[in-house]
Amino acid sequence: MPSAGGAAGARAHPSRVAPASQQQARGGSPYGFDHPNAIVSMGGHVWVSDPGNGSISELSASTGALIRFIRGSKYGFVYPDAIASDGRHFWVANLYGFSVTELQASNGALVRVIKGPKYALAVPNSIASDGTYVWVTSGSSESVTEINAGNGALMRVIKGPRYGFMPP
Numbered sequence: 001m002p003s004a005g006g007a008a009g010a011r012a013h014p015s016r017v018a019p020a021s022q023q024q025a026r027g028g029s030p031y032g033f034d035h036p037n038a039i040v041s042m043g044g045h046v047w048v049s050d051p052g053n054g055s056i057s058e059l060s061a062s063t064g065a066l067i068r069f070i071r072g073s074k075y076g077f078v079y080p081d082a083i084a085s086d087g088r089h090f091w092v093a094n095l096y097g098f099s100v101t102e103l104q105a106s107n108g109a110l111v112r113v114i115k116g117p118k119y120a121l122a123v124p125n126s127i128a129s130d131g132t133y134v135w136v137t138s139g140s141s142e143s144v145t146e147i148n149a150g151n152g153a154l155m156r157v158i159k160g161p162r163y164g165f166m167p168p
Helices: none
Strands: 037-043 046-051 054-061 065-072 081-084 088-095 099-104 108-113 124-129 133-138 145-147 154-159
Touching: 037 081, 046 081, 054 081, 099 124, 099 133, 108 133
Parallel strands: 081 124
Antiparallel strands: 037 046, 046 054, 054 065, 081 088, 088 099, 099 108, 124 133, 133 145, 145 154
16 A cells, blocks of 8 residues: 555655554544544545544545554644645635645645734634635634735735624
């Protein structure tokens, strides 16, 4: 069985991307689910965010087989709550990490972790992308953050009562 890194026989470090045969997470299933929360489908694959396990699982859409399990501190996953993709990359909103993680859809490799006060990612709980931009809603900052998908640059933060983004 090919490893999560893609080459037959290659072994990925378990804290980064581990082969399905090595996964047995807190939830007790080989999929590692402990609170699967969001899902996105693309190119015959299904990606599932699992905040309870701090991970992302990639499944085959046709067979349901586990392709790869992504977890580890370098990904910045702190309650990975929402997920979106444009087919080439996918983005994960880390609810309590106040960040967005970008990964390559083809191999699960980390592209970047986007965070910092200028992004206003206070409890990011929803995410969408069209391949050019990524939009993230943040409950605590009552805002929508627009990010350039190509380079991670902040485009703008949309917030304020003018938009109706305020608590009831």
